[in-house]
Amino acid sequence: MITYPGAGKISWSGRLVGVQPRIRLLRSFDERHHNYQGYVLRVNGTCGDQAGEFLIAVGHGAHEKHCFRAGMELSGQSVPVDDPRMEAAEFYKTSGLKVLKDAEDGPSAGPPFFGVPPDLPTYRARGHRRLDARTYEAKCTACIWGCRMPVEIIVDHWNPSQKKYRFETFCYGPKSCAAYRAGPTRRVPGRKGMSWTEEDWVDEDATSHRGRMIEDENSRWSRTAKRQLVMLNEMGNGSAWGTGLIFATGLRHNLRQTNDSTCDIRIG
Numbered sequence: 001m002i003t004y005p006g007a008g009k010i011s012w013s014g015r016l017v018g019v020q021p022r023i024r025l026l027r028s029f030d031e032r033h034h035n036y037q038g039y040v041l042r043v044n045g046t047c048g049d050q051a052g053e054f055l056i057a058v059g060h061g062a063h064e065k066h067c068f069r070a071g072m073e074l075s076g077q078s079v080p081v082d083d084p085r086m087e088a089a090e091f092y093k094t095s096g097l098k099v100l101k102d103a104e105d106g107p108s109a110g111p112p113f114f115g116v117p118p119d120l121p122t123y124r125a126r127g128h129r130r131l132d133a134r135t136y137e138a139k140c141t142a143c144i145w146g147c148r149m150p151v152e153i154i155v156d157h158w159n160p161s162q163k164k165y166r167f168e169t170f171c172y173g174p175k176s177c178a179a180y181r182a183g184p185t186r187r188v189p190g191r192k193g194m195s196w197t198e199e200d201w202v203d204e205d206a207t208s209h210r211g212r213m214i215e216d217e218n219s220r221w222s223r224t225a226k227r228q229l230v231m232l233n234e235m236g237n238g239s240a241w242g243t244g245l246i247f248a249t250g251l252r253h254n255l256r257q258t259n260d261s262t263c264d265i266r267i268g
């Protein structure tokens with residue numbers, strides 16, 4: 001991990017080895033709320049005067065413009081994150097992004113799955129399953145369906161300032177993925193020493209709406225007007241960008257949307 005505590009804007013460049021969604025999770029006992037912020041670029045190259053792999057946060061607008069995918073060569077400037085508990089990336093507030101060279105390979109058969117990640121409403125519509133942290137580190141850090149979320153936990157609903165922080169890993173990918181391991185169930189601490197365990201049924205509930213959705217994502221790649229490869233959304237349509245199409249039908253969740261975020265309420 002490359003760190004520059006307290007530094008200003010830092011120039012970086014290198015090869016993009018993975019792109020994943022940048023999503024924060026807020027937990028309060030058995031409730032959870034996702035905040036969809038953009039994407040995290042895993043870059044292997046040079047950041048300031050250090051060489052290695054580093055994580056750059058970008059907004060969805062940058063992804064819409066550049067259609068990031070593994071294999072590209074990029075450069076830009078970013079700022080070290082203020083609060084590492086709240087970001088999976090090490091750097092954010094990215095500017096001056098340039099694509100120095102486009103990727104040459106097409107989408108892989110996977111796992112892990114490469115190519116241009118879908119838009120954020122597609123991640124939201126798919127829902128996720130918990131993903132074992134060790135499996136994520138070993139097999140999923142470059143997969144477009146993996147996500148390492150910073151988690152903020154409100155321990156006491158009556159005293160929201162009492163918080164805990166941690167990271168959790170999730171998979172938005174096909175249920176048939178051979179690399180997938182759920183890992184142990186997760187406990188959410190609550191007030192007065194109570195805790196809530198997120199059992200398997202939560203994952204089943206979050207993804208059961210996929211139903212007859214096509215599980216072989218590689219058959220759903222399409223070319224945009226910019227001749228970039230993108231993945232079709234849950235309804236088999238093209239990207240929601242610019243179309244106003246956001247929600248897939250048939251979700252078992254009641255999605256209450258604020259700006260760039262949803263609150264997931266179980267209804268079944």
Ligand code: SF4
Nearest residue numbers: 111140143171173177
């Ligand atoms: S388990 Fe999920 S994140 Fe990991 S390789 Fe498979 S689809 Fe990708």
